[in-house]
Amino acid sequence: MSITQAINAALTGLRATQTQSAILSRNVANAQTHGYVRKDVDLSSLVLGGVGYGVRVDGIARRVDEFLIRDVRNASSGVAEQQVLAEALRYFTDIVGQPQDERSLASLLADFDRQLGELGESPESTASQQAVVTSAEGLVQVFQRTDAAIRQAREDADAQIGESVRTVNTALDRIKALNSEISARGNAGADYTDLKDQRDNLIDQIAQEIPIRTVTQENGEVHIMTQGGATLLDAEVSYLEFTPSPNIPASLQYDPLTPGGLSGLEVDGIDIAPGSGNAGSIPSGRLAGLFEIRDTTMVRFQIQIDEAASQLIAGFQNADATVTGAPPEDTGLFTDSGNAHDPTAYVAGLAGRIAVNDMVKPETGGDLWRVRDGIHAAAEGPPADNAQIRQFEAVFDSVMAFDPAAGLQTSAKLLDFASAAVSDQHAIRQQAETSLEGKSIAHDALSTSRLNRDGVNIDDEMQKLLTIERSYAANAQVLETANRMIARLFEF
Known part of the structure; x- marks a missing residue:
């Protein structure tokens, strides 16, 4: 992978984690909001010309059980x-x-x-x-x-x-x-x-x-x-x-x-x-x-x-x-x-x-x-x-x-x-x-099941936040490493 590909991949990763953290914050803020359904970010691999260029944000997902x-x-x-x-x-x-x-x-x-x-x-x-x-x-x-x-x-x-x-x-x-x-x-x-x-x-x-x-x-x-x-x-x-x-x-x-x-x-x-x-x-x-x-x-x-x-x-x-x-x-x-x-x-x-x-x-x-x-x-x-x-x-x-x-x-x-x-x-x-x-x-039993499935669990969201934080730090580390590599090239 070229340095340019590494930078592009890291940038897409940073953008993805930014979107994830924004949605997670929205979930936590609305944890007690009646009728609010937990949102997730759909991600997929970004492939251009058969070559991987990082991660792509496909959209914001709202997954519910229609039968429930x-x-x-x-x-x-x-x-x-x-x-x-x-x-x-x-x-x-x-x-x-x-x-x-x-x-x-x-x-x-x-x-x-x-x-x-x-x-x-x-x-x-x-x-x-x-x-x-x-x-x-x-x-x-x-x-x-x-x-x-x-x-x-x-x-x-x-x-x-x-x-x-x-x-x-x-x-x-x-x-x-x-x-x-x-x-x-x-x-x-x-x-x-x-x-x-x-x-x-x-x-x-x-x-x-x-x-x-x-x-x-x-x-x-x-x-x-x-x-x-x-x-x-x-x-x-x-x-x-x-x-x-x-x-x-x-x-x-x-x-x-x-x-x-x-x-x-x-x-x-x-x-x-x-x-x-x-x-x-x-x-x-x-x-x-x-x-x-x-x-x-x-x-x-x-x-x-x-x-x-x-x-x-x-x-x-x-x-x-x-x-x-x-x-x-x-x-x-x-x-x-x-x-x-x-x-x-x-x-x-x-x-x-x-x-x-x-x-x-x-x-x-x-x-x-x-x-x-x-x-x-x-x-x-x-x-x-x-x-x-x-x-x-x-x-x-x-x-x-x-x-x-x-x-x-x-x-x-x-x-x-x-x-x-x-x-x-x-x-x-x-x-x-x-x-x-x-x-x-x-009705209460069904409503509780719906809330447990579709609602916001703050503990789960905090666990996701740790993962997002590590992902963000890793992508930032990639950018920092690429920056040092480019700087080293200009020394010669």
Whole structure:
């Protein structure tokens, strides 16, 4: 090898070690940066005309396990879905309470039954009559409170769906811009690995909202599809479309076949909401959890609470001998916003409309004695007559028919149904929390594997630094030796 070849080889070695030290420093500086992937320098032998001239820097490498990343993203979709469900159900069940809690529907029904029993023992007692009315009003309040909590949960879920859609669409726009920048830098031979880190972080965000698949093109651009096959990004962005509904009464439902209801989730005119029935509907992710809260879980709870209210109103109408069935004498102790209730003409949201009949409330001109003698009694009856009270008590001993859509027993006593409803709500919450725990463990394990493989290990980087330092010193020594050789030549 000539002195010139030695100098050229040493110079290429110095340039290579300079690049390596710069990339290593970048790795160490970003060791704690979320989403940063360790970078390496690809080197190869520089050969010109069959003769070795040193080392060549081929580029900056960013090596990741695409299959592991896919698994992490799928796991994050599952975790996000269960997290949404667990949080919403935790908030709701904290409001309605456990079956044994004093504020729960089951406890208030039991208290009302007990107050009726005490009134039956002392039908002449004004205090007992007042206690029945007060207990009835407390019962109505728990119905209304539960109805309001259901409505709030559905409205919150709907609003969060809108936020998630904006998050996805914004991320898609940014990824499209990064695709163009990555392609341009690749064509120019420039380093674009940090841009890929940014892009992967955005794709990770989308995966939490909606499960996706990605395909990387030869030019470095990435195309994104839902797991069901709907294209979100290729040459252009296909935006998610959703219309929020700030106010959601109980009667407003999502039905993909009926216009005018709650909004689904569309991509290029195709509804991919979980309840759409389309083969490409989203199976998991934060959006799926929010749709489940809005359209399934809370709707089920609405039916349960409405069924309990319906049978309570109807039961006391039927048990009251003074209810004729014709207005204005068609209402019982409990009403549907002051009106009689027909169980066969159910309108969702009854639990929010149930009320104690004004005819038994002194503050509205009513008479307490009507809880003893019947709501529409023409005049106050004998003080010791408890016949009507016993008929009211019998409501709690009768077996009633309930809608199968409530997801509970279709034939039960009212108190048993109410207890089952509260227990069902807590059981669904527990299922969501258990599922969240399991999915979180799996996700954490996969995320740790991804971090260990793709992240920065400072100890490893320091070991590499020692090697780079020795390589740099060796190449510098070669240059120094060549310089002395040339100087020696000029001495002659």
